[in-house]
Amino acid sequence: MRKSVGLNTLYQLIGKAMSAIATFIVTFLVARDLGATGYGDFIKITTYIAFFYLIADFGMNAMYIQQAELERSWPALIAARTFGSLCLIALSIAIASFLPGVRTQGYTSVVRLGIFLYSPTIVLQAWITTGNAMFQKSLRYDLAAWSIFFGSIGTVGLLMSRVPALLSLGVGAGVTAVVSLYFAMRLHPVSSWHTSIRDIMKLVTPSLPLGVTLIFNLVYFRADSVIITLTRPTAEVGVYGLAYKIFEVVLVFPTFFMNAVYPFMIQKTRDMKKIFFRSALFLFLVSCLVLLVLWIAAPLVSLINIDFTLSVNALRVLSLGLPFFFVTSATMWALIAVNKQTALAVIYGASMIINIVGNILLVPHYGYMAAAWLTVGCEGLVLVCSGILLRNKL
Numbered sequence: 564m565r566k567s568v569g570l571n572t573l574y575q576l577i578g579k580a581m582s583a584i585a586t587f588i589v590t591f592l593v594a595r596d597l598g599a600t601g602y603g604d605f606i607k608i609t610t611y612i613a614f615f616y617l618i619a620d621f622g623m624n625a626m627y628i629q630q631a632e633l634e635r636s637w638p639a640l641i642a643a644r645t646f647g648s649l650c651l652i653a654l655s656i657a658i659a660s661f662l663p664g665v666r667t668q669g670y671t672s673v674v675r676l677g678i679f680l681y682s683p684t685i686v687l688q689a690w691i692t693t694g695n696a697m698f699q700k701s702l703r704y705d706l707a708a709w710s711i712f713f714g715s716i717g718t719v720g721l722l723m724s725r726v727p728a729l730l731s732l733g734v735g736a737g738v739t740a741v742v743s744l745y746f747a748m749r750l751h752p753v754s755s756w757h758t759s760i761r762d763i764m765k766l767v768t769p770s771l772p773l774g775v776t777l778i779f780n781l782v783y784f785r786a787d788s789v790i791i792t793l794t795r796p797t798a799e800v801g802v803y804g805l806a807y808k809i810f811e812v813v814l815v816f817p818t819f820f821m822n823a824v825y826p827f828m829i830q831k832t833r834d835m836k837k838i839f840f841r842s843a844l845f846l847f848l849v850s851c852l853v854l855l856v857l858w859i860a861a862p863l864v865s866l867i868n869i870d871f872t873l874s875v876n877a878l879r880v881l882s883l884g885l886p887f888f889f890v891t892s893a894t895m896w897a898l899i900a901v902n903k904q905t906a907l908a909v910i911y912g913a914s915m916i917i918n919i920v921g922n923i924l925l926v927p928h929y930g931y932m933a934a935a936w937l938t939v940g941c942e943g944l945v946l947v948c949s950g951i952l953l954r955n956k957l
Contacts (some may be wrong), residue, residue, distance in 0.1 A: 564827055571957065585719050589728045607670065608674055611678055618651060622774075640696060656682055675704055698747065848891070850888070854886070858882055894950055
């Protein structure tokens with residue numbers, strides 16, 4: 564188990580490292596060439612579309628892994644994701660048409676155009692997520708790493724050819740999606756692609772509580788960016804956006820680690836308590852190390868552009884929440900393994916409401932630093948509540 568978890572976590576980190584390099588190149592060039600205001604518009608577009616990436620997930624991977632009928636559940640998963648993501652593309656464009664914006668603040672006409680052009684990546688991301696379900700079930704994240712490698716090469720190659728950043732990212736996502744599905748289909752060939760509404764609902768229905776949880780978590784994660792966009796200058800969106808982008812990159816580690824641990828939690832229910840505590844302790848120790856590194860290295864972000872000197876303090880505040888975020892990843896997956904998705908949805912729903920209200924009250928007056936402190940505090944609340952619930956269950 565240790566070897567499998569270690570290798571599959573490593574494969575995911577390698578894949579993320581390649582993706583992060585491509586994203587860093589995009590971020591560096593956009594931030595360098597356009598400054599905080601131009602990068603702020605870029606953040607508005609990509610952050611808005613990222614809302615719909617996670618909605619397209621809807622927790623179906625976790626339910627798919629628990630099902631044994633690959634022959635029927637795999638085509639149903641692809642069909643559900645494809646149809647759902649196409650609906651989300653239409654929804655994202657429709658909502659963007661009504662979002663407020665003026666010439667220098669909010670969702671301007673340029674940002675709306677960018678959202679329209681970037682929205683097709685929702686279906687591409689849905690296919691990547693679907694391929695990852697097969698890789699997670701089979702513990703073959705090495706194939707996911709290869710998929711990301713080819714996609715990252717496509718993104719960087721186009722970007723170096725002076726292709727616009729959004730188009731480069733979109734083409735790279737398309738390459739990753741196609742390669743992911745190819746590897747997944749080779750891993751477990753399916754004799755028939757016929758599916759039915761009944762097969763789809765067998766995935767969607769048990770996923771509803773977890774899907775709602777992910778939506779709550781998504782809103783809870785992104786509400787600060789939206790409120791900063793609507794109430795503060797675009798330059799502040801760029802300053803906070805860069806700090807948050809770095810913070811998000813760090814948060815992939817506990818996600819990747821628990822992706823590899825989760826199948827064992829399901830298979831070895833008698834040992835789940837031991838698996839959880841060892842995982843949580845390991846994640847806590849790693850988070851403390853990463854916190855120290857981020858705190859020391861934070862001033863380096865000002866080297867990108869002098870406009871981002873203010874990102875240093877925001878990044879340092881966000882880094883204080885790393886132990887909460889790392890350990891919460893373990894408690895969340897453990898609660899899913901013991902079928903406590905509904906209670907998990909309640910916890911994240913309450914945290915989302917507190918986060919939104921806090922941002923509405925504080926961000927217009929205190930700016931992005933208030934958003935950073937609220938992010939840390941709300942995640943601490945989630946950890947306490949989920950820990951108490953899990954303690955009673957175990």
